[in-house]
Amino acid sequence: MKKLVLISIFLALFVIVLGAYTRLTDAGLGCPDWPGCYGHVLVPQAEHHIEAANxxxxxRPxxxxxxWNEMIHRYFAAGLGFIILLIAIAAIVNRAKGKIAPLKLPVLLLLLVSFQGMLGxxxxxxxxxxxxxxxxxxxxFTVLSCLFILYLRMTPFRIPGGDTQMRPLAKYAAIGIAILVWQIALGGWTSANYASLACTELPICEGDWVARLDFAGAFSVPAAENYEYGVHSYEExxxxxxxxxxxxxxxxAYLCWLAFAIFTRSSSALMKKLTVVMLVVLAVQVGLGISNxxxxxxxxxxxxxxxxxACLLLVMVLLTYTMYRKY
Known part of the structure; x- marks a missing residue:
């Protein structure tokens, strides 16, 4: 079961990357039906199949x-769902045999991935x-995080000697996760509305951008038949x-403060290493955002x-889980 969970973590991360690639290549409607593609399990290739699909x-010719971008994403997502089903079954069987093993989290994951399929x-x-x-x-991101938490629950690591000074900071690490998730949601909203290039200058937008701000419109959902390429105004x-x-x-700013607070207060080499890893991943993420x-x-x-x-979120989950549970 632990090996299945580990495989599913890497697969979930790969599915997230495939989903981003699908969205960024404007292939979200590459297949206009679901779960197949123009009524086929594979993308139509024969001329008569293509003609019938058109x-x-x-x-949507x-x-x-x-x-193929869309269908490959679906194939791997379906594979992830199947593995999570196996994990849930294994958890139920283990519990039925009287073994001490997580049960609620595997069942929750099965529900989450099922709902994720509906969202797809x-x-x-x-x-x-x-x-x-x-x-x-x-x-x-939620499925990936829950899989990682499940793996951590099945991994009996401990901080040698304990590090009880970290418990007061654990709540601030949890707040850091909330802030990071909110930022990921803002990025998802920006991308879903094709607003990633609405500003083309750094560090601020070009022109009189303050006068263009429209907060109500930015979070509205205008009625439309098709949302591909966005339907919001430039100001929104x-x-x-x-x-x-x-x-x-x-x-x-918040994660840098958190890293500094943990690094200066912790007596654990593990905690110090985790804060360094967090800062490195954060720096890479900032660099990628600027490069975009x-x-x-x-x-x-x-x-x-x-x-x-996704990697930064996993680091934050590991950091928070360690402070709450592993000393």
Missing amino acids: QAFPE VEAEKA MWTVTLNLLPVVVMAHLLGG RVTMHVLHRFGAIITV VVYTLPLTVATMHNAVA
């Missing part, structure tokens, strides 16, 4: 590259509705982008921005 979906379906059937797209992103997209930038400043603006959202950099955000 007739069935005249507004077959684009093989986008369709709604992403397609509701034509990239931003609320659903953002929820799908957060769902992926600028607001999304600005909020994501300010959120990044707050997140960086400077180099106009290159595909590799933008995809890695999602992956490193």
